[in-house]
Amino acid sequence: MQYQEVSQRVYYSNKEYVPLGEIAHSLIAFECLVKQAPEVLEALFPDAKIIDVEVFIKELRSDSIWEDLVVKLIFGNQQRFDECIDNTRQKLGIERIMNNNPNFLSAVLVAMILAGGAYYLGKSSTSSDKEAKATIEANNNTIIQIGAGMVDMTADEFTSIVISAIKDKEKLAKNALNVVKPAKLDANATITFNDDPHLKITNDSVRAMPEYKSASEELEEVIEDFHDVRLEIRAIDLDSTKRGWAVVAPSLHKKRVKLQLDPTIKPLDLKNKLSINGHITVVWGGDKKGNRMPKLIFLREILD
Template sequence: MDFSIRQQIYYTNKNRASIQEIAEGLVALDSLIRQTPNVLEALFPGYKIASVEIYLDEFRAGSLWEDLVVKFIFGSQENFDKAIGEARESLGLESVMSDPQVLTAIIIAMVLAGGMYQLGKRSKEKKAAIEANNNTIIQIGSGMVGLDAEEFSALIDNAIKDKNQLARDAVRIVKPAKGDPDAQIEFGDNPGLTITNAAVRAMPEYAQDPESEELVEDFDDLLLELRAIDLDHTKSGWRVRAPDLGDRRIKLQLDPAVRPDDLFNRRQIRGRVTVVFQPNKAGQRVPRLVFLREVIEEGE
């Protein structure tokens, strides 16, 4: 026996997202949703989900629109009937079945929790922007299921089994919106159930894999000396030297909002950047990639 819940996700981009970012975002969303049964089982004690399946029902380009069907499978009619009976005695499983916004609130809260987990101790300002959005989602979600906000937040946090995977998925889900400085991510038709523009901008650019021991750090004003440029490709063929980080040439990648033509014929710039470091054999931090988010013009 199973039941299905629709989820509609709308990226308000005016700038186009790459196919790779969209594909990685969909795979990450599939991965994240597969962790939601842990939350639902904690929310509705005694109710066990055998498996979950996610289908892309409709996809629209331009401003990116994804229409998903999430199917939760109980394994048997007996298990389903038992779950419904127990859930009615507690919070009401039928409300989840008839109102997809409960699952929506859980998904958004997990995305934002993953973003905060990915940031870790870095960038208190960015973490605060994501937390503010998350507080709103938690208030809405807790009201739907009759819990107070702290209980609902703790329930989600405790039910997440793989926080590293959640963090990586969260970054990749939000990534298609980061190419437009004004974009946000809307779910369904409830304006409160939104990953806000401030949270989108605050999310890390890259999903840091703890096993790689990479470190990602933001710099608000870093001098870059341009060593190689390729006006036809913004993700390859660019190299810079950052004197504050050492003498080696580093791969440079441009944010979609940065115009390559603006860098042509310039020997050096100052920019707001994200730098990916990797330790060498001596344990020293070595810059591997510079992601240029914004060029700082003189007088700023």
């Protein structure tokens, strides 16, 4: 088994203590992000075949947060390792990794983190999220210039490879936002790699990074009003306006949904009725696959 070790020093400039749990989650997210890096490295260096990646903690210090890590790129047997060096060194300069130059791998990782944040924000159409995305992309333009210069590529070529090589962009976004999360606990924090001020996630980018939410978590927060909707009554409780009620709204979803009555509606108004039309408010949620479905329906008004 042949491998190459590359050191990575990550510095969060937080001035206050950070809860251990936040650091642990960040380290796990960083490991997961590094394990996606071979997709980018193999796209940059087509002859390189990395069969596994391992991440080790060399040192962890609590004054701010210093994470001294070792990334082990595993290439397989000696022949594959030698072929990787011989076939790609003259093309794009993978010797920067082979010679344990940590800054090139750092440039790739920072570009991935920022790209993940921009991807996540790009799913939103709000003006604030668009501005945050532009902030992160401006930071990433600097990182991309550094990375592209190291392998004799244009910035556009480097960007295209980094973005297109990652297959699971949702996973990338989740890992990226969780890597940055400890820095968000300090209003002025930045994240710097290998003591290089150019390889930095700026404070503006840290603040622009949102909290990661899964598709189902995002859907749970959606509340919508609907007018003149037919409800099929499946269960009633004349002793309560909140418990024991259930309906199906066929025009919205086939699922049986919990119903809650507005205080102005008397339970007896629904007695002996199989269906009604009314104005409703729907709280949308999602299943494990992220599919949208109603979680709760408020009946605001019964229509005659």
